Amino acid sequence: MTFSSLAFLFYFLPLVLMFYYLFFFSRTLKNIVLLICSLFFYTFGEPKYILLLLISIVVNYLIGLLIGEAKGRKKAATFWMSVAVIFNLSTLVVFKYLTFISKNVYYATGGKTQVIEIALPIGISFFTFQAISYVVDVYKKDAKAQKNLFHLALYLSFFPKLTQGPVMKYEAFAPQITQRRETFKKFSSGVCFFITGLGKKVLLANNMAIVVDRIFEIHKMGNIPISLAWLGAFAYTFQIYFDFSGYSDMAVGLGLMFGFKLDRNFNYPYISKSISEFWRRWHISLGTWFRDYLYFPLGGSRVINKDLLIRNLAIVWIATGVWHGANWTFLVWGIINFVFIAMEKVFRFEQLKIPSFIRHLYAMLVVIIGWVIFRANSLQEAGSYLTCMFNFISNEFFSDYTYMFLKEFWIFFIGAILFSLPIASIANQFMAKGILIRKNVDLTPPFKEHSVYVEVPLVRVISFLYPIGMVLLFIICIAYMVKGSYNPFIYFQF
Structure with missing residues (x-):
């Protein structure tokens, strides 16, 4: 259940x-x-x-x-x-x-x-x-x-x-x-958190899962074109995020319904500009656990030389990879994260003056490669899939399958991109600045010079529409659940 x-x-x-x-x-x-x-x-x-x-x-x-x-x-x-x-x-x-x-x-x-x-x-x-x-x-x-x-x-x-x-x-x-104290504000916030998480899971993660599963099945029959391989990698990048963050939002929402405040697990990880930043934003509670109960007891970053720092990071990231599952793919995935985080710490990457968009491209490239390995059933499958992604010499680029998937699922890809960004935070800042909706009211037509503007705070309009939006989102989710197939959460296997 x-x-x-x-x-x-x-x-x-x-x-x-x-x-x-x-x-x-x-x-x-x-x-x-x-x-x-x-x-x-x-x-x-x-x-x-x-x-x-x-x-x-x-x-x-x-x-x-x-x-x-x-x-x-x-x-x-x-x-x-x-x-x-x-x-x-x-x-x-x-x-x-x-x-x-x-x-x-x-x-x-x-x-x-x-x-x-x-x-x-x-x-x-x-x-x-x-x-x-x-x-x-x-x-x-x-x-x-x-x-x-x-x-x-x-x-x-x-x-x-x-x-x-x-x-x-x-x-x-x-x-x-x-x-703890149960309040109506907590309960209503919990309901909104839960519905938001349900939308992430049912509308975005599940539809991305269809694309991912089909592309990986096609890949099992042989090499696939570059565009199709990258589409599958992007789709899984979105699937695992909305699957797990959707569950986490639902968990936080359920906790609030009973008066509990549970830890948030995600903070828009796909806007990160380094692998270190990515892991400060992804699965935050697990990262905190490893930091407090393994990394700090080993000495953390406050060690006498870089060799001990690298040792500590290696232990933590090998443990992180193994924690995720009993497969060589998870171990290699953990080692890849260790290598890049160690290099970033040794060379103080986050202090280097590198353009933000280049830093972001670097971080997302490493993350996407890591997710391909994470998704694969074996290292052999992961290697074959990555070869399809990067073989620009002998592998063909275009594919009818790529066009077919984009034509069928384009709306979900756009939604996944948009909701990977901190739209809510930007909207809150927008409303905090006092931006208003203005309605022209002519008191004595046709004398335009006597027109006045009735100022309606945008936050009031949003507050009115928000519950309606949540109800509609819940109804849409239920409709998809009734007609769709069962799709368990990815992290259930961990």
Whole structure:
């Protein structure tokens, strides 16, 4: 059950909201409703792995208490924190990487070993990292050990962020469990966030997915023309952004409906002028997690020489690549990001006087190449596809397929380009300057010199039209969902 499914929109969410606000008089009962519904949400998608989530909750709860009780005994606290980290990472390795490892051993030994097939539990990368955040925050005394098992369970299983994040730090989420306030402003903002995210997913990401899947299928049959290869790469660049940012907007919106403030995950990454800036704008919560729990403990950028800086960056980006999936493509993708970020830091790229449009072209070229590798099923497929993109010598350029896809999906490509830009921010600045809509009113026609202008603030007009636009967007999304095919979120596999 995904956020963009009819079952979620018309059955699960209305029932959760109804039961939640039915207990308006009790914060405890509201939290119990959220916990029960969150566990049901996970059970609906992964019934056989609900036990894994519950074990993770209980183990991290007990170890958190042991760390908290250690107090001045540093060695004891360190021991229990290490046990928790090893437990969580071991869980991740077994369920996410054991199949991949066993397959590689199988091929390396010529089929003399057995392949171990384990289905990947939904959201394991996200709730495992949040569990590590909890025990480390308690160890560092950034947060107190949670004595209420149900509160920790809600932190780890809260359904808006359970399957795809954001990866929230415990210290940011914990106070909201007991101190949040639900208001009409929060709820209405949450609804708008949710509908916006739904539009990104259903209208933009899903239509881009059709283009991407078809082009990659055509590529499997042989080389494809340059224009078609680039169109597929551009389409996937838009697909993964609107798929994941759409989910993130929906998660933020759902959180606001229940009074929670969840972290924003995206800040228009495709306007970046360097790879370092791109990763400050893309999947912000994951980047923050790696910064706080891996990069800084290693020494970060404040090290005595560049060798240690490069080592720290290498560890972080290899870990980032591996976190995304059990495939050599993700590892190579992480290494590519490491190489360019390391070069930017060593040569202080962001301080160089290079024209903005050149910096932007450089950043987007690296990002697009990275997404092709990310999308490919194997390094061989990625290499073949990239060859089609850059083989300007022997590969043909034009293709009837390119024209066909552009003719059928041009409106979605234009929408994807426009909504990749900070249009809302620009509009807010426009309205903040007091730009007005002026209506000519002749008081004493035909004496034009006596005409006056009635000034209507633009913000008032937008405020009136905005709810109407949201309703229309929701109706259009539902229409597409009813007639369209099921298309799961990309990050469900992570």
